[in-house]
Amino acid sequence: xxxxxxxxxxxxxxxxxxxxxxxxxxxxxxxxxxxxxxxxxxxxxxxxxxxxxxxxxxxxxxxxxxxxxxxxxxxxxxxxxxxxxxxxxxxxxxxxxxxxxxxxxxxxxxxxxxxxxxxxxxxxxxxxxxxxxxxxxxxxxxxxxxxxxxxxxxxxxxxxxxxxxxxxxxxxxxxxxxxxxxxxxxxxxxxxxxxxxxxxxxxxxxxxxxxxxxxxxxxxxxxxxxx
Ligand code: NHR
Ligand code: GAR
Numbered sequence: 001x002x003x004x005x006x007x008x009x010x011x012x013x014x015x016x017x018x019x020x021x022x023x024x025x026x027x028x029x030x031x032x033x034x035x036x037x038x039x040x041x042x043x044x045x046x047x048x049x050x051x052x053x054x055x056x057x058x059x060x061x062x063x064x065x066x067x068x069x070x071x072x073x074x075x076x077x078x079x080x081x082x083x084x085x086x087x088x089x090x091x092x093x094x095x096x097x098x099x100x101x102x103x104x105x106x107x108x109x110x111x112x113x114x115x116x117x118x119x120x121x122x123x124x125x126x127x128x129x130x131x132x133x134x135x136x137x138x139x140x141x142x143x144x145x146x147x148x149x150x151x152x153x154x155x156x157x158x159x160x161x162x163x164x165x166x167x168x169x170x171x172x173x174x175x176x177x178x179x180x181x182x183x184x185x186x187x188x189x190x191x192x193x194x195x196x197x198x199x200x201x202x203x204x205x206x207x208x209x210x211x212x213x214x215x216x217x218x219x220x221x222x223x224x225x226x227x
Pocket of ligand 1: 151
């Protein structure tokens with residue numbers, strides 16, 4: 001029997017990064033402390049200089065770069081990337097600051113077993129520069145959303161959101177670090193649920209313990225005590 005068919009067995013994670021990898025670190029640490037019932041099987045980056053690759057190397061985790069600039073189309077990059085991911089036989093693919101839009105063929109191959117964290121309160125501000133856009137719009141709240149990945153960019157069903165207050169003194173960078181601290185709480189939590197077989201995506205949305213999570217995901221509010 002393979003890992004993916006043994007329901008209580010430890011899951012295999014493949015994590016895709018493009019940058020510094022602080023979210024990646026929260027998974028490396030969560031697995032090391034057995035808070036997440038999983039092993040990080042590989043870390044893959046489209047950016048050979050990504051700090052996330054170094055974090056993986058330090059933790060003794062296989063790490064590979066596959067530079068999108070060496071491919072002549074998005075489809076050919078995605079095909080090579082999906083073959084590389086498949087070679088690690090993952091139960092879950094985690095986008096952790098991964099900065100390349102993925103083609104529908106790629107997404108369909110991993111449907112229901114690929115998650116992303118997006119730094120906004122989706123459905124607000126899909127795409128890039130979310131914190132700048134929220135500040136420019138005069139929003140009072142910002143946050144992050146963990147969602148299953150579907151072909152529609154940042155449009156897949158939400159699993160969990162964290163909300164923070166935008167203070168008058170906030171700029172793009174202070175807001176980004178405030179939100180990032182909450183990303184490190186909600187993303188490992190969602191992955192923990194998946195690895196414990198409590199979370200799944202089906203045709204009518206996301207179920208946690210067989211119950212639908214509400215339309216916008218469960219809200220984790222920073223104004224409440226955290227522990
Ligand atoms: N792909 C699909 N199909 N669906 C999603 O929901 C995806 C996805 C790929 C990545 C992460 C996403 C985010 O959380 C993500 C979700 C990159 C861009 C982008 O515009 C937008 C959103 C996300 C990731 N990328 C540019 C591109 O041309 C490159 C930008 C750069 O290199 O800085 O691919 O925000
Ligand atoms: C995080 O804020 C993540 O939400 C965001 O990039 C940062 C990565 O930080 N993701 C995107 O913007 C995806 N387009 P990290 O490398 O330290 O985890």
